[in-house]
Amino acid sequence: MAETFPVAVFLGFTSILQFAHGSSVPFLFYTNPIVLEFVAGCCVGTYYARGKQISLSTALVVLFSVIAFRTLYAPTLTVANRPIVVGLPALAIVVVALALETKIRWSRFLSMLGDASYSIYLTHVLTLPFGLKLIQMADRQHGLPGDIVYLAVVLASIFVGLACHRLLERPLSRAAGRWLTRRSNQWTADPRTVA
Template identity: 35%
Template sequence: MQDYISIQYLRAVAALMVVAYHILTANLVKYDGETGWLAGGVDIFFVISGFIMVQSTRDRDYSPAQFYARRIIRIVPIYWIATLAVIQNMQWEWVHAVKSFFFIPYLNPETQNFMPILQPGWTLNFEMFFYLIFGFSLLLREKFRFFAVAVCLIVLVSVGLVFKPAGAPGFYTNPIMLEFLLGMFIARFGIRLPFLCAPIAILAIPFLWEAVDHRELSLGLPAAIIVASSLTVDTKIPKLPFLLRLGDASYAIYLFHLSALGLVAALLGPYAIPPFVMILAGLMMASLAGLSIHHFIEIPMNGFLKGLYVRKMERRPIKQSVTNI
């Protein structure tokens, strides 16, 4: 599969959107305006995930076991490390730790939301469930995979809308699951929109967030438009090494940014720092932390685990690309 420069850039942007959201909502900066739309970085990630899963398995005979092994190696170890980094400073019970480590949604007594101990990990509960469904589709012929996953996701969301189940069933039937399907749709049918649609969607997000009560419409649909529009100019945009590295490190930035922001608060909080400087410091610290962890921990660890397990399972080695990030 080819490397998509636009996808890398969007990953960097999505991660920094989430960082900015938490800077403005965690009392690092006193800001009374609406910031919820910045959480749309998560929705961009979900659309990208659906897109990449289709693209990375196109014309390849992956078994579900091979697919799951690659996803687990990519997602789980660094997530466990991030969870261990924060668990010592929190009150938790062993059942919460087990559910957090194994991507089982539960009602966090501290936040009163379905969040694991590492709060950004709520999105990974959705990701891993999507991977579980998508992996089973690899048992089918390629032309049937998209439709099988689409039916499954639509049925799940429909059940949620009709029966409104509580607990984990309610979590897994959230309409936000349809954002993965939007990304799959873009990949399966080669959807490309005029690039002008991207800035229009970006400008519309804050207004849609205020006006539309359904996240999959106010944030998910614009995210899909942004992805489909960016792919149109993918071969024309320049390769900017720093942005590409930020895209590579976006997962580490996402996992560790709250710890980085805590450090910024400890260092700069006691002083009368202008809001703009505090925002810039938060973005820089989160980026630096993510880049460092990605380079010194994530890359060596993933390489070791792939060499130990995945490459022994697969007869055909697969070239390192954007699919592995």
């Protein structure tokens, strides 16, 4: 917890700074709600990566507290209150999902989707419009129901993300891990030889 405290302080400070008005690029970047939400997620990820867990009861208290706070103080979304309307509830949902992770037996397919989630996230911005364009070219009369089109492009995004995970992300991650291990071993053996 001590290692993440400075990050949590920084997150709180920059969240408050959001209500000030600045125009410099660093100010706008560090007070951007999406950046703040990302850093909050990194804090939760770091907490869990160190083998710590939040109990389901605590996670549920956090979730319902966030929902109550959001309902009372930010019933509608604006740029200024995005962290309250979107960020905190998303963070609370992630905390609840992590607390449930050990209590639910996940299917192999859902585990595979979880493993590939980053690849799906990175590729969906390309796959969705491309898939939609292909469907529009094939269905010039626009006879396909919107639900079918939606399902098709989502499934295409999942397929492309899974393929990228298997063919790119996993091999590259393994290669990077081997390279980092070698560098670490070299550093341990003789710190002067590593440039």
